[in-house]
Amino acid sequence: MESFRAAVPFGNGPDDTADRLCAVGRYRALERGCGLPGNPSEDRLVYIATGSAKLVARSAASSCTNATNNHVLAFHFAGDIVSVLRQSDADFRLIALSDLELVIFPSNQFLDVAQDDPVVLRSVLTRSLQALHRSRTKMMQLGHKSARQRIADFLVSMAYRIGGSTRGKCEFALPMSRRDIGDSLGLKIETVSRQFTELREAGLVETEGRSIVRLTNINKLAEEAGTALPPEKPPQN
Amino acid sequence: MESFRAAVPFGNGPDDTADRLCAVGRYRALERGCGLPGNPSEDRLVYIATGSAKLVARSAASSCTNATNNHVLAFHFAGDIVSVLRQSDADFRLIALSDLELVIFPSNQFLDVAQDDPVVLRSVLTRSLQALHRSRTKMMQLGHKSARQRIADFLVSMAYRIGGSTRGKCEFALPMSRRDIGDSLGLKIETVSRQFTELREAGLVETEGRSIVRLTNINKLAEEAGTALPPEKPPQN
DNA sequence: CGATCAATTGACTTAGCTCAAAGCATGTGG
DNA sequence: CCACATGCTTTGAGCTAAGTCAATTGATCG
Numbered sequence: 001m002e003s004f005r006a007a008v009p010f011g012n013g014p015d016d017t018a019d020r021l022c023a024v025g026r027y028r029a030l031e032r033g034c035g036l037p038g039n040p041s042e043d044r045l046v047y048i049a050t051g052s053a054k055l056v057a058r059s060a061a062s063s064c065t066n067a068t069n070n071h072v073l074a075f076h077f078a079g080d081i082v083s084v085l086r087q088s089d090a091d092f093r094l095i096a097l098s099d100l101e102l103v104i105f106p107s108n109q110f111l112d113v114a115q116d117d118p119v120v121l122r123s124v125l126t127r128s129l130q131a132l133h134r135s136r137t138k139m140m141q142l143g144h145k146s147a148r149q150r151i152a153d154f155l156v157s158m159a160y161r162i163g164g165s166t167r168g169k170c171e172f173a174l175p176m177s178r179r180d181i182g183d184s185l186g187l188k189i190e191t192v193s194r195q196f197t198e199l200r201e202a203g204l205v206e207t208e209g210r211s212i213v214r215l216t217n218i219n220k221l222a223e224e225a226g227t228a229l230p231p232e233k234p235p236q237n
Numbered sequence: 238m239e240s241f242r243a244a245v246p247f248g249n250g251p252d253d254t255a256d257r258l259c260a261v262g263r264y265r266a267l268e269r270g271c272g273l274p275g276n277p278s279e280d281r282l283v284y285i286a287t288g289s290a291k292l293v294a295r296s297a298a299s300s301c302t303n304a305t306n307n308h309v310l311a312f313h314f315a316g317d318i319v320s321v322l323r324q325s326d327a328d329f330r331l332i333a334l335s336d337l338e339l340v341i342f343p344s345n346q347f348l349d350v351a352q353d354d355p356v357v358l359r360s361v362l363t364r365s366l367q368a369l370h371r372s373r374t375k376m377m378q379l380g381h382k383s384a385r386q387r388i389a390d391f392l393v394s395m396a397y398r399i400g401g402s403t404r405g406k407c408e409f410a411l412p413m414s415r416r417d418i419g420d421s422l423g424l425k426i427e428t429v430s431r432q433f434t435e436l437r438e439a440g441l442v443e444t445e446g447r448s449i450v451r452l453t454n455i456n457k458l459a460e461e462a463g464t465a466l467p468p469e470k471p472p473q474n
Numbered sequence: 475c476g477a478t479c480a481a482t483t484g485a486c487t488t489a490g491c492t493c494a495a496a497g498c499a500t501g502t503g504g
Numbered sequence: 505c506c507a508c509a510t511g512c513t514t515t516g517a518g519c520t521a522a523g524t525c526a527a528t529t530g531a532t533c534g
């Protein structure tokens with residue numbers, strides 16, 4: 001329980017909000033490939049303590065399978081707080097990309113506790129506004145960017161989130177499959193693969209095995225993504 | 238100042254948070270077509286008192302023009318609270334689709350005030366989590382849906398948000414142009430037009446002039462969209 | 475070392491984009 | 505109040521990027 005206590009993301013509340021948060025949080029560990037079953041009767045805030053996960057929609061499969069998921073909404077890594085709202089039509093669920101430790105807070109209970117601690121509440125609000133912002137940025141991508149631009153942007157953002165590097169060279173292991181990447185960017189697996197090939201031929205990316213990726217020129221890649229330098233012609237769409 | 242006071246969305250704080258919120262909020266009226274210039278030095282929460290607006294990214298034009306905007310991230314209507322974060326690369330801005338009244342709160346100041354009022358803070362958090370959810374739902378759309386499905390879904394959600402109806406028949410005036418619709422769904426204006434034509438030929442939609450739309454069978458339309466009907470919370474943005 | 479499943483590559487199809495030309499609303503001036 | 509002008513909308517005719525189908529290669533693990 002000690003480590004669980006340590007995992008709770010807010011430890012500095014005035015009258016020790018953290019202890020009370022512990023009381024409403026449920027610790028879970030998931031093996032790679034396993035899903036956290038959605039609970040249609042409660043909204044949740046999920047804190048990711050270790051590992052990486054994908055947030056998917058409309059997973060038709062049972063709770064512990066790697067089966068094809070049609071829609072990857074976001075990838076999440078250690079330290080993230082993910083909001084998983086109950087949903088009437090689609091069901092949203094977290095699936096572990098690597099072995100995963102997380103703490104599940106029923107949204108209402110969490111907020112009831114946090115209500116007495118403005119600092120915590122504000123922190124969660126700030127995080128969720130950031131998540132909203134990321135989501136909008138991604139939306140912009142999905143709506144208006146080419147396959148090449150999407151993949152380039154994806155790699156740049158992974159360099160930042162996994163590789164910890166924002167320019168120059170960078171090497172890291174992608175925890176997600178080509179299919180996951182495609183599902184998150186709105187591309188087919190074959191298209192993802194072809195884009196990797198082209199970027200490899202262009203000398204911007206090197207790969208090793210299924211997951212190791214080396215970016216040789218992040219700046220150039222960001223340029224490809226159309227994020228840094230806007231092309232003179234409005235890109236598309 | 239009376240009407241301004243009335244416009245502030247949270248009027249029931251314990252020690253009258255509303256008055257203090259008034260102090261940090263700035264009232265603005267915008268004519269149709271005018272944009273609210275982004276402020277790169279502050280994040281903002283904008284409350285829409287009356288009218289409708291689009292949230293766009295990378296508007297290259299000056300503050301009061303209808304010029305082509307490449308990316309419409311969301312449409313907003315009276316009562317909505319929109320978070321407009323300052324942004325290094327792209328700039329986000331609100332543009333009035335009809336005459337618009339709004340209240341601008343610098344994010345930090347708003348939160349400083351709201352920090353003493355958990356009810357307000359929680360309300361804002363809840364709204365932003367919902368906005369995040371809508372954004373994700375839309376992302377799913379953009380990534381994986383056909384033009385037909387996007388337009389159908391758009392019409393269904395507008396029926397809910399403008400027409401106030403969620404099934405059966407419905408008539409309303411769209412405040413946004415075909416171009417805006419396309420920009421928000423990631424489609425070209427010609428594609429939007431063609432889809433309207435096809436839906437008209439299929440007997441699902443009737444149009445009158447540029448903006449009046451009559452949906453003759455919302456359920457059927459929702460079926461076309463490949464989404465469940467919006468039961469209570471509109472899948473929209 | 476072979477079984478298995480992910481990734482790649484190739485050939486072909488197609489939805490949606492582009493370019494181009496009318497067709498209509500809506501608003502203005504005579 | 506009607507005619508005209510402007511700009512939104514619709515329609516048409518190719519074109520292209522990405523999807524589909526299918527086969528091969530390659531990685532990973534028992």
